[in-house]
Amino acid sequence: MEKDMTTTTKSMVSLPELFSQSTVAILDCIQAAKAVVTQTENFEKFSNFMEKITLILKDLSKSSVDDSESLRNGLDIVNLEIKVVNQLALECGSRNKSYLLINCRKILKQLENSTKEISRALNRIPLARLDDLRIINKITRLCKDMAEAEYSPSVMEITVLEMIESGLQERNVDRCYANDLFVLIAERVGVPDENLAMKKELEELKAEVQESKLGISMAESRRMEQIVELLEMADVMTSYEEKAKRYENERDSLGTQPLQALQSFCCPITMDVMVDPVEISSGRTFERSAIERWFADGHKDCPSTSIQLDSLVLQPNRTLRQTIEEWKYRNKMITIVSIKPKLQSNDEHEVLQSLCELQDLCRERELHCEWVTFEGYIPILTGLLSAKNREVRTQALAILCILVKDSHDNKERIAKEDDALKSIVRSLARQIKESKLALELLLQLSRSSVVRDVIGTIQGCIFLVVNMLNSDDAQASRDSRELLDNLSFLDNNVIEMAKANFFKPLLHLLSSGPDEVRFLMAKTLSEIDLTDHHKLSLVKDGGALGPLLQLLSHEDLGMKTVAVKALQNLSSLPQNGLQMIKEGAVGPLFEILYCHSLSSPSLREQVAVVIMHLAKSTNSPAADDEKISLLESGEDIFKLFSLISFTGPNIQRNILEAFCAVCWSSLGSEIRAKLRQLPAVQVLVQLCEVNNQMVRVRASAVKLFYCLTIDGDDISFQDHVGQRCIDTLLKIIKSPTDEEEAAAAMGIISNLPKDLQITQWLLDSGALDIIIFAFITGRNRNALNKEHGIEDAVRALCRFTVSTNKEWQKKVAETGVILELTKLLVSGTPLTKQYAAVSLKQFSESSTAMSQPLKKTRAFICCFAASETGCQVHRGICTVESSFCILxxxxxxxxxxxxxxxxxxxxxxxxxxxLTLIDNERLQNGCKVLDQVNAIPPIIKLLSSTSTKLQEKALGALERIFRLPEMKQRYATLAQMPIVDITQRGSSGMKSMAAKVLAQLNVLGEQSSYF
Structure with a gap:
């Protein structure tokens, strides 16, 4: 009764009111999602979907959509999922940020599930009677986008999650590991890298974990407790005094002499102390890398006993590893203690040797830096800054730089030492190596608010730092500028004057001074090493661009040259490159590039670099938003590309890189199409075949060639790609000098037309072995370790596995690649899996013909010998190599x-x-195999896919499967409703097939009202 009343109440609400209610709920959800400060990109992606739904609801309210129960149910589901996401957004706004980071995958999964549920709900809208095709297309496209939507953590979040999982699995991580993990989490959630703030964050996380226990499973609750325990190992939970006391107790419990390594610590192969000991099946332990090399060389026996091994599995010897770590831990602590008196020796050679040893220890582990601090080395090291020996001072500065890098306490300790800061400032005026280290140390110290005040008061410090602004060393110039930025809050006119005098007069004279002065100012901008911040301010706020563009039209060649060099310096920043395009820099630059009489060869080379920078800037998000293009017309493309045939290698390379950049921009497809209309492919093929002296030009040509093959037709390439070109591409892949070039070459191979002649050339050139061994098997994957390279390699392999050519298939199968393809079905990217499955399908199509018939056994022998049953599907003798059997x-x-x-x-x-397993006469046997591996329920699920092609194939497969009574009996109930749904919403062809399958299932008469 209550259900009937609810239904009646729903039906009383008019359809426009329902649309209005749903729109209000969605807008509330969008507002809540936009207020979330974590996973902002993913919530924004969801909000974008929701905004599109509100527009669709608005359109539907004005249309003649049928008021059906299906539509109302769909809106109910949308409202329900909106409430779920709304609640999720509110929780994300109120919960501890570290807790949200640790559980981000769970949050994103819930967001993804809601997106897909809303997509399925929208699919309930009866589109058949809608007159407005535009609305139908919008709904269909949105449903598809939402069904395919994926929400992923950021790279840093994935790193944090992987560190957490590794820490939980190892169970023997040290405090350094916990420190690094905690710093990463703090950086991601915006907690200051200070003990009090981080300690507060951990306490809030613990409270959040306790509070959430009631709403999660026992296993999940225990996991969260383990994560808290891992983070509690970090130093943030222990005061300096507690850590120092603990160190003192450990140190006093040790002797004074390092212990020799036990024989069991050393690998029997290398005789060195093991880092990662593993045990083999003979019971002996070896260093992992050493025993892996032994096995890789073809040995199947134990190196120590020569016993043949029944397994090559390596078992980590964690107990021995921990014992070795404890031995190292003890010896390093004793070594650090023993160095201290040597540094106070009068023997300079001993002091230098000890400093080198101490520096190595500090670089080795953060924990060693902590011990050095506890042992009281800082006063000794700051005292050595006054030593007469330059090497002693330099080594002391280098160690202090390491000690202060991530330690606020050590920064303050150095500042408190008598004359320590003055000694560091004095080192600024000494030779370059020492002055650079002193500058680096001051920069590190200036990041502490306490020490910053003291640095600014030291006489001569600001002058010496400003003096290093124009250093020939780029790093020193950057460090000095950053240090001045850190000190700029001081009420000190010297700093502001120094910084202002560096740019403002220069820009004033550049725009209004006499030509001689303008030349000098432009030359300064062309030669100075600028930070990205200053490059941006010079163009955006300083007005440097206008005067420089004016100089491009100057009659004097020297003036043009310094202007181009300055633009080259500034254009390396994408924001500046876009600004230059908008302000009309492209025209004058092209004029210099095209007109030999207005320029010199070196100037044209520099112009080509600027154009390459501008082209790369069109790949930035800002260029997509503003639709900024470097090449406005087909004539621009033709003129620039034509230069490749008439210029030297430097200009060629930069123009090729410019075209590569614009081909990947938002307008890239149009530019690629126009290039293919030119003789671009012919020119690029010629450049790909140049000699090794022009290898950088060749690399750029190969990359652009790859761009053009992405969406080109076969005709564009068949006339120009010959045996020589293929040989060159394969040589690049086999012996690469540039990883990106090798990746592009493999991409070209995979995109080449499936022409019989081209395939034969590839075979004759040894492409099969190169593809398989260089990429797919990973035996020589140094040249290409990126996922898309593996995708291209597996795609290229498909041309050799076609079932129409058994000889090609045999050649491929003999390499053992079928098993490698099977592995890629598990470990590959979605595209890699797709191409691997295509090859396996093509192999499987040949299996029946290649399977060997069973030998007939004589009657009097068959009673005494076990008969061969053969392959479950093919009923013959099958192997991977001989019959390509996927079973x-x-x-x-x-x-x-x-x-x-x-x-x-x-x-x-x-x-x-x-489906190759159930072709023709294999139907009975193949269906049994599919049933055994539980393949039929997933095939039935594909009937509800948003892909029409998948629906059709799944329906055709089920039509075959349901020819067998046992299959029909087992799966009819599961398949019935999805098939009925197809009769309502499928294409005419699919409706006919669906009706046929329903007739097979004996439900046609009962369900005839559906269609």
Missing amino acids: EADAVEPLVRMLEEGHFGAAEASLDAL
Whole structure:
């Protein structure tokens, strides 16, 4: 009764009112999502979807959409999921930020689930009777985008989560590990890197964990407690006095002499103390890298006993590893204690040797720096800054730089030492190596608010720092500028004058001075090493761009040259590059580049560099927002590309890199199409085949060639790609000098037309071995360790595995690559999995023909010998190498898992591969195999996919499967409703097939009202 009343109440509300209510709820959710300060990018992505839904609801309220129960149910689901996300957003706004970071995957999964549920709810809107095609397209496109939406943690968040998991698994991490983890978390959630703030954050996290225990499972609660325990190991929870006392107790419990390593600590192969000891099946322990090399060389026996091993599995010997770590820990502590009296020796050689040893220890581990501080080294080191020996002072400065890097306490300790800061300032005026270290140390010290005040009061400090602004050493110039920035809060006119005098007069004279002065000012801007901040301020606020662009049109060649050099210096920053394009720099630059009479070869080379910088700036997000383009017309593209054939290698390379950049910009597809209309492919092929003296030009040409193959047609390449070009590309992949060039070469190979002649050339050139061994198997993957390179390699392999050419298939199978492809079904990217499945499908198509018939056994022998049953599907003798059988390769289960991973291309390829098992006479046996691996429920799920192609293939597969009564009996109930749904919303062809399958399931008569 109550349910009927609820239904009646719902139906009483008019459809426009329902749309209005849903819109209000969505707008509230958008507001809550935009207020979230964590996972802002992901919540913004969700908000964008919601804003599009509000527009669709607005359109629907004005349209003639049918008021159906399906529509109302869909709106109910949307409202329900909106409430879920609204609550999620509110929780993210009120909970501890570290807690949210640790649980970000769970949050994003909930956000992703709600997005997909809303997508499915929108699919309930009856579109068939809508007259407005625009609304239908908007809803369809939005449903597809939301169904495919993925929400991912940031790179830093993934790093934090991986460190947490590693720490929980190892269970023997030290305080340094906990410190690094805590610093990463603090940096990500915006907590200052100070003990009090971080301690407060940890206390709030603990409270949050306690409070949330009621709402989570026992296992999840225990995991959160373990994470808190891991973070409590960090130094933030222990005062300096407590740590110093603990160190003192440990040190006093040790002897005075380091212990020799036990024989069991040393690897029997290398005879060195082991870092990562592992045990093999013979019971002996070796260094991991040493025993891996032993096995890689083909040995199957134990190096110590020569016993043949039944397994090559390596088992970490954690107990021995921990014992070795404890031995090292003890000896390092004794060594640090023993160095101290040597530093106070009068023997300079001994002092220098001890300083070197101490520096190595400090660099080795953060914990050693802590021990050095506890041992009272800082006063000794600051005292050595007054030594007469320059090397002693330099080494002391280097160690102090290490000690203060991440320690506020050590910064303050140095400042409190008598004359320590004065000694550091005096080192600013000495030779370059010492002065640079002194500057670095002062910069580190200036990051402490306590020490900063003291530095500014030391006589001569500001003058010496300003003097280093124009240092020939770029790092010293940057450090001095940053140090001045850190000190600029002081009421000290010297600093402001020094900084102001550096730019303001220069810009004034550049714009209004006589030509001789303008030349000098432009020359200064061309040669000075500027930070990105100052480059931006010179263009955005300083007005440097206008005067420099005027100088480009100056009659004097020297004036043009310094102006171009200055623009080259400033244009390396993308924001400046875009500003230069907007202010009309491209025209004058092209004029210099094209007109030999207005320039010199060196000037044209510099102009090409500027143009390359401007091109790269068009790849920035700001360029996409403002639709900024470097090349406005086909004529611009033609003129610039034509220069490649008539210029030297430096200009060629920069123009090629410029085209690479614009080809990846928001307008890249248009530019790629126009380049293909030119003889660009022919020119690039010629450049790819140049000799090694022009290897940098070749690399740029290969990368641009790859850009053009991405969306080009076969005709663009068939006339120009020959045996020589293919040989060159394969040589680049096999012996690379540039990783990106090798990746691009593999991309070209994968994109080449599937032409019989090209495939034969590839085979003749040894492409098969190069693709397989250089990339897919990972045996020589130094040249390409990026995921898209593996994708291209697996895609390239597909041309050799076509079932129409058994000889090619045999060649591929003999390399053992089928098992490698099976591994990629588990570990590869979605595209890698898709291409691997395509090859396996093509292999499987040949399996029946390649399977060897079973030998007939004589009647009198068969009673005494076990008969061979053969392959479960092919009923013959199958192996991976001889019949390419995907059952023998253990590929069936990974292919089944791919059906549910959400990538349409991978799901389609895996379904195609699985369907080869039920072709023709293999239907009975193949269905049994699919049933055994539980493949049929995922195929049924594909009937509800947003991909029409997947729906059609799944429906066709089920039509075959349900020809078998046992399959029909087992899965009819599961498949019935999705098939009925297709009869309502599918294409005409699919409706006919769905009706046929329903007839197979004997439900056509019962459900005929559906269609």
